[in-house]
Amino acid sequence: MSTMDLHIPREVSSLRQQVTDRLRDAILYGAFEPGQKLVERELCEQLGISRTLLREALQHLQAEGLIVNVPHKGPSVAVIDxxxxxxxxxxxxxxxxxxxxxxxxxxxxxxxxxxxxxxxxxxxxxxxxxxxxxxxxxxxxxxxxxxxxxxxxxxxxxxxxxxxxxxxxxxxxxxxxxxxxxxxxxxxxxxxxxxxxxxxxxxxxxxxxxxxxxxxxxxxxxxxxxxxx
Amino acid sequence: MSTMDLHIPREVSSLRQQVTDRLRDAILYGAFEPGQKLVERELCEQLGISRTLLREALQHLQAEGLIVNVPHKGPSVAVIDxxxxxxxxxxxxxxxxxxxxxxxxxxxxxxxxxxxxxxxxxxxxxxxxxxxxxxxxxxxxxxxxxxxxxxxxxxxxxxxxxxxxxxxxxxxxxxxxxxxxxxxxxxxxxxxxxxxxxxxxxxxxxxxxxxxxxxxxxxxxxxxxxxxx
DNA sequence: ATTGACAGATTGTATGACAATATGGGAGAA
DNA sequence: TTCTCCCATATTGTCATACAATCTGTCAAT
Missing domain, CATH: 1.20.120.530 (GntR ligand-binding domain-like)
Structure with missing residues (x-):
């Protein structure tokens, strides 16, 4: 190869990214049932993060179609019919x-x-x-x-x-x-x-x-x- | 039609939804140039909302691929090559x-x-x-x-x-x-x-x-x- | 001109607060 | 008993603030 790649990836960090990925895996690998309600406070405690961060991650996953959100009822794992x-x-x-x-x-x-x-x-x-x-x-x-x-x-x-x-x-x-x-x-x-x-x-x-x-x-x-x- | 649709859409509210839609429209209809940096403080003032809400909306749009985010440099409108x-x-x-x-x-x-x-x-x-x-x-x-x-x-x-x-x-x-x-x-x-x-x-x-x-x-x-x- | 260090600006994350809404349960009526 | 209504409580939606981490531009020194 002609030029060496000296790029140092910084994206490994970004707590929010980690939270998003963890949640996604948890949903996909069955830690939550489809349709299950996701309570913010509980998730915050389990993940050891603030509500701010959790809600940002939830927004991301919602855009991906993995969770749905009913206003004032909270997010839940999407159900595929x-x-x-x-x-x-x-x-x-x-x-x-x-x-x-x-x-x-x-x-x-x-x-x-x-x-x-x-x-x-x-x-x-x-x-x-x-x-x-x-x-x-x-x-x-x-x-x-x-x-x-x-x-x-x-x-x-x-x-x-x-x-x-x-x-x-x-x-x-x-x-x-x-x-x-x-x-x-x-x-x-x-x-x-x-x-x-x-x-x-x-x-x-x-x-x-x-x-x-x-x-x-x-x-x-x-x-x-x-x-x- | 057999049954009348009495559903009252509550989703019209949800300030976050409105913010997300507004931002998306602004990006799509050219209020921002592709590649342009989006400064949180400015957007908050222009939209009249808190940073919390703005960042949630940005997460959503990022998942949609309309904006990209470099850690500690901030979000910017996606560029299509x-x-x-x-x-x-x-x-x-x-x-x-x-x-x-x-x-x-x-x-x-x-x-x-x-x-x-x-x-x-x-x-x-x-x-x-x-x-x-x-x-x-x-x-x-x-x-x-x-x-x-x-x-x-x-x-x-x-x-x-x-x-x-x-x-x-x-x-x-x-x-x-x-x-x-x-x-x-x-x-x-x-x-x-x-x-x-x-x-x-x-x-x-x-x-x-x-x-x-x-x-x-x-x-x-x-x-x-x-x-x- | 280049280097280096510093100050200001911006983002990343946490915390606490309060309003709006949903939920469950109990008091009272049929 | 069973149903209805109302309220206490829990949860979500949104905000303001705070501080650490990082970036950026500037200015001095070489």
Whole structure:
């Protein structure tokens, strides 16, 4: 490389950023149930920060669609219903096709290699333990190499929102072999540098996932769920 | 309609919401230049609110990608460079195709009628005066009727970000006749209830707009722009 | 002209305060 | 008993203030 990168990242600090990230993780990894009310005072104590800071972080997460806020009732974790899930998966289908296509077209050979390695790792029992994290690694490489950061941001947002449907990931466990086969086909198309095929396979992959989610919703129908007081 | 809507919207209040909206409009409609530094104290005075509230609003807009924040240097209006513009238009192309396709498939006859009316209005000299608002009306109907709110949210975000490139809209003025012709073709396809065609035409329309923007960027090349101190 | 240090300005975070609104519970009526 | 109304309490919405951390521009010294 011609010039060395001497940049020192200062963004590691910024307490607010840390708070936002922590809260986001807490929501995504299930520390709070969807629909659960978030009480400011409690969160302040748990995080050891002031209300000022907490409320700024909440605003950020609200803009990301992870929490909703009813005036004078307080924020609560967003709830994804069947309709919204359908819509999200439809959009994901378009965007992941775009990402896959872009990756096959623009990624460096090294990125393609790393994608293949990541896929191999997904086959190991080690990955099966925490599939969520492992699969996120795969997507991270895909989004990094697709040559379009914007699509990455959008997909990350959408992904976070579907992650709120955590019961879904359980259903995915049984589908793991198929999932891996589909991902394998995608990587094959990428290695062959066939953008059109890669994009189509990505779209199909998301479509399959959407079916599973839809089925899950059909089962989990709760005719008259009582809000716990 | 079977049931009357007695809902009284309380969201009209919420000072924070108003502040956020005002700031967003101010940024989008050009009260601030892209890249301009936003000084908290000044904004507080101009808006007549406390720093607490202002900073919450800024967090929200930051999450929307309209402002960026460098720690201890303060927030500033986001700047879109050529690369990012390309990426945004690429994503828009996919999503507007999705919206157009969905509209042709799912919109009510009344919504189709309103879309046609809006297009007719766009031909009047009255609309030419403030094309920005008029065109937003067209998109609002499209997004409302496409049966997918999520794609609406995503496109709104993207649209806001390209609006930061206001010089672009000037370039569009000369392209107005073509624009109207393209929109006309889209509405035709929708009235014919041909989702596949409508989607393709939407994608083409965005692609054309992207070309214009790209050309504009090529002209506006500023080899060594000095940051004004 | 360059370096260095200092003063002022701005942001980052915390605290306390008070008004507005929501919530739960009890007193009283049917 | 059950329902209704009202109130005490809790929580949110917003503000003012304070202080530490950091940036920025200036001015002196070399």
């Amino acid at each position: 069947a309709q919204e899930a359908r819509e999200i998966y439809q959009v994901r289908q378009s965007l992941e096709a775009l990402a896959g296509e872009g990756f096959a077209r623009n990624a460096t050979d090294d990125q393609v290699r790393r994608l293949r390695l990541c896929l191999n790792y997904l086959h190991t029992p080690d990955a099966a333990a925490n599939m969520l994290v492992a699969k996120n690694g795969f997507y991270a490489i895909l989004l990094e190499g697709c040559g379009n950061n914007v699509v990455g941001q959008m997909l990350t947002q959408l992904n976070n929102r579907v992650t709120l449907l955590r019961r879904v990931s359980l259903a995915k466990q049984g589908r793991l072999p198929e999932t891996l086969k589909e991902l394998g086909a995608i990587v094959d198309a990428i290695e062959a540098r066939d953008p059109e095929l890669a994009g189509r396979l990505c779209a199909q992959h998301v479509a399959k996932a959407a079916e599973v989610v839809a089925g899950q919703f059909a089962n989990t129908t709760e005719p008259n769920r009582k809000p716990e007081k | 050529a690369q990012e513009a390309r990426e945004i238009y690429q994503v828009r192309q996919s999503l507007e195709a999705l919206a157009g396709e969905g509209f042709a498939r799912n919109a009510t006859d009344d919504q189709v009628r309103r879309l046609r009316l809006c297009l007719n209005y766009l031909h009047t000299p009255d609309a030419a005066a403030n094309m920005l608002v008029a065109k937003n009306g067209f998109y609002a109907i499209l997004l409302e009727g496409c049966g997918n709110n999520v794609v609406g949210q995503m496109l709104t975000q993207l649209n806001n970000r390209v609006t930061l490139l206001r010089r672009v809209s000037l370039a569009k003025q000369g392209r107005l006749p073509e624009t109207l012709k393209e929109l006309g073709a889209i509405v035709d396809a929708i009235e014919a209830r041909d989702p596949e065609l409508a989607g393709r035409l939407c994608a083409q329309h965005v692609a054309k707009a992207a070309e214009v923007v790209a050309g504009q960027f090529a002209n506006t090349t500023e080899p060594n722009r000095k940051p004004e101190k």
